[in-house]
Amino acid sequence: MAAPGAFYITTPIYYVNDVPHIGHAYTSLACDVMARFHRLDGRRVMFLSGTDEHGQKVEKSAEAAGMDPQAFCDRVSQNFRDLSGLMGYSNDDFIRTTEERHTRACQALWRAVIAAGNDDIYLGKYAGWYSVRDEAFYGEDELVDSPAGKRAPSGAPVEWVEEPSYFFRLSAWQDRLLAFYDANPDFILPPARRNEVMSFVKSGLRDLSISRTSFKWGIPVPDAPGHIMYVWFDALTNYITAVGYPDTASAAFTTFWPATHIVGKDILRFHAVYWPAFLMAAGVAPPARVFAHGWWTVEGQKMSKSLGNFIPPHELVAKYGLDPVRYFVLRELPFGADGDFSHRAVINRLNGDLANDLGNLVQRVLSFIAKNGDGQVPNPGALAPEDEKLLGASAALHATTRARVDRQELHTALEEIWRVIGDANRYVDAQAPWTLRKTDPARMATVLYALTDAIRRIAIVLQPFMPTAAGRILDQLAVPTGTARQLAAMGGEPKLVPGTALPKPEGVFPRYVEASA
RNA sequence: GGCGGGAUAGCUCAGUGGUAGAGCAGAGGAAUCAUAAUCCUUUGGUCGGGGGUUCAAAUCCCUCUCCCGCUACCA
Numbered sequence: 001m002a003a004p005g006a007f008y009i010t011t012p013i014y015y016v017n018d019v020p021h022i023g024h025a026y027t028s029l030a031c032d033v034m035a036r037f038h039r040l041d042g043r044r045v046m047f048l049s050g051t052d053e054h055g056q057k058v059e060k061s062a063e064a065a066g067m068d069p070q071a072f073c074d075r076v077s078q079n080f081r082d083l084s085g086l087m088g089y090s091n092d093d094f095i096r097t098t099e100e101r102h103t104r105a106c107q108a109l110w111r112a113v114i115a116a117g118n119d120d121i122y123l124g125k126y127a128g129w130y131s132v133r134d135e136a137f138y139g140e141d142e143l144v145d146s147p148a149g150k151r152a153p154s155g156a157p158v159e160w161v162e163e164p165s166y167f168f169r170l171s172a173w174q175d176r177l178l179a180f181y182d183a184n185p186d187f188i189l190p191p192a193r194r195n196e197v198m199s200f201v202k203s204g205l206r207d208l209s210i211s212r213t214s215f216k217w218g219i220p221v222p223d224a225p226g227h228i229m230y231v232w233f234d235a236l237t238n239y240i241t242a243v244g245y246p247d248t249a250s251a252a253f254t255t256f257w258p259a260t261h262i263v264g265k266d267i268l269r270f271h272a273v274y275w276p277a278f279l280m281a282a283g284v285a286p287p288a289r290v291f292a293h294g295w296w297t298v299e300g301q302k303m304s305k306s307l308g309n310f311i312p313p314h315e316l317v318a319k320y321g322l323d324p325v326r327y328f329v330l331r332e333l334p335f336g337a338d339g340d341f342s343h344r345a346v347i348n349r350l351n352g353d354l355a356n357d358l359g360n361l362v363q364r365v366l367s368f369i370a371k372n373g374d375g376q377v378p379n380p381g382a383l384a385p386e387d388e389k390l391l392g393a394s395a396a397l398h399a400t401t402r403a404r405v406d407r408q409e410l411h412t413a414l415e416e417i418w419r420v421i422g423d424a425n426r427y428v429d430a431q432a433p434w435t436l437r438k439t440d441p442a443r444m445a446t447v448l449y450a451l452t453d454a455i456r457r458i459a460i461v462l463q464p465f466m467p468t469a470a471g472r473i474l475d476q477l478a479v480p481t482g483t484a485r486q487l488a489a490m491g492g493e494p495k496l497v498p499g500t501a502l503p504k505p506e507g508v509f510p511r512y513v514e515a516s517a
Numbered sequence: 518g519g520c521g522g523g524a525u526a527g528c529u530c531a532g533u534g535g536u537a538g539a540g541c542a543g544a545g546g547a548a549u550c551a552u553a554a555u556c557c558u559u560u561g562g563u564c565g566g567g568g569g570u571u572c573a574a575a576u577c578c579c580u581c582u583c584c585c586g587c588u589a590c591c592a
Binding site for chain 1: 519522530539541548550552587589590
């Protein structure tokens with residue numbers, strides 16, 4: 001069990017051969033929001049990302065580039081580390097599977113499975129139809145008959161090849177996995193994905209080939225010269241490497257493991273089936289949760305190499321700004337479902353939600369105070385019921401958003417926040433401080449105080465989603481950094497101190513104006 | 518083929534038995550503190566088709582049509 005109040009969240013390790021696109025950015029961004037949320041909520045957080053650097057493709061790419069595989073990885077993994085900087089990720093560690101600590105962890109995990117004495121790893125033969133030309137294995141059902149014999153779908157000739165391989169006895173784990181899913185109904189989210197995984201497991205499991213002898217770029221299997229670990233055993237282990245495995249008594253491990261894994265739906269099975277089985281076989285606790293998210297389409301079309309419609313994250317950030325991009329991808333699609341990334345939709349969110357609803361709310365209140373309230377935090381009188389209502393709604397966001405974030409429902413968390421932003425705008429109109437200025441200045445001050453305090457709470461809870469913009473709003477309210485910006489401060493102390501000087505207000509979310517044709 | 522999910526306002530979706538909802542878009546109005554922002558009102562749906570159960574069905578059952586996901590070793 002992880003320590004109480006601790007939270008460990010991981011992105012997948014990205015395949016180092018890939019070029020980062022919006023899909024990678026999205027996965028990490030969701031993790032980043034959860035990591036930031038829980039830190040602000042007073043928990044100890046470990047947020048891990050990294051790169052997957054082994055495998056035949058990397059070996060070949062390095063060769064093609066005329067480089068040593070390690071030097072090649074050093075270069076291309078930088079693309080993903082740069083992404084962290086660009087998107088403002090707050091990851092605590094960035095693991096690379098070519099690091100020595102990872103080799104140690106993988107070999108230790110392997111040995112632990114063997115030491116458990118259940119014969120879960122055994123030596124067999126990996127066999128299949130291989131096309132030298134395609135450099136790929138094909139399943140029997142994929143092959144096409146031709147006069148010259150069996151052919152790959154590409155038309156390339158195939159040959160039956162066999163190589164010695166270690167296998168993981170996954171077939172023996174069906175019942176234990178199903179029992180685990182039953183005992184942990186939230187282990188796989190969203191629920192639809194859980195159903196898919198369970199039906200997959202119920203349909204029967206085959207043993208898994210977990211080593212290769214046909215190439216070299218990988219982690220050596222202990223006591224088995226010529227064998228290197230096959231991708232998944234190597235890659236998945238990164239999640240425990242980073243918390244100190246094999247030292248399961250280490251502070252990091254006892255504090256943080258088990259983790260919440262956020263993955264794309266394409267790799268759900270590996271995380272929700274193979275990984276818990278590996279761990280249980282080695283006597284290590286399985287992960288706490290695996291959450292699978294969906295895919296982005298771009299202007300209604302699937303992202304693909306042939307269409308060349310991958311969106312480089314840096315272009316988006318340059319065009320719209322970092323926080324608007326963060327907001328858009330988290331708000332636009334239900335986390336878990338597929339969604340479309342379109343210029344139109346970004347503009348609508350940016351101008352409608354950010355500039356009009358939130359940005360204008362902050363600006364109308366703060367500039368009113370700057371002009372009519374001596375530029376200070378107003379001094380409130382007794383609160384009226386409608387004041388209490390607004391303040392109560394904004395304070396309640398702490399609990400409601402936490403409940404949403406706990407289930408990875410980041411879009412509904414934002415919905416909750418925007419509901420209160422709407423309340424605040426309606427409150428401004430209903431109270432009409434511009435009228436109170438002439439009729440009842442004391443009441444005006446109370447109204448403005450209620451508004452600044454509501455905005456303070458809204459900005460605090462928005463920090464995980466839009467760290468820079470939310471921070472700027474808090475700056476404009478003269479909220480000191482530190483505990484005053486923790487989520488706990490939404491409920492009570494420290495509050496805004498009447499009379500505190502406020503800086504000159506500046507717009508936080510400018511409208512996006514389309515370049516005129 | 519098998520298993521699972523879905524089809525609700527122009528768009529994206531919420532809504533599991535009791536007089537159809539939200540956001541955006543559209544129309545009209547109010548206000549003028551504010552980033553021509555905000556607020557109010559409002560147009561709009563035979564809840565995919567058909568059948569059934571029920572006093573009552575978007576909601577339960579049957580059936581049809583269409584869409585999507587999963588159906589293993591592709592990093």
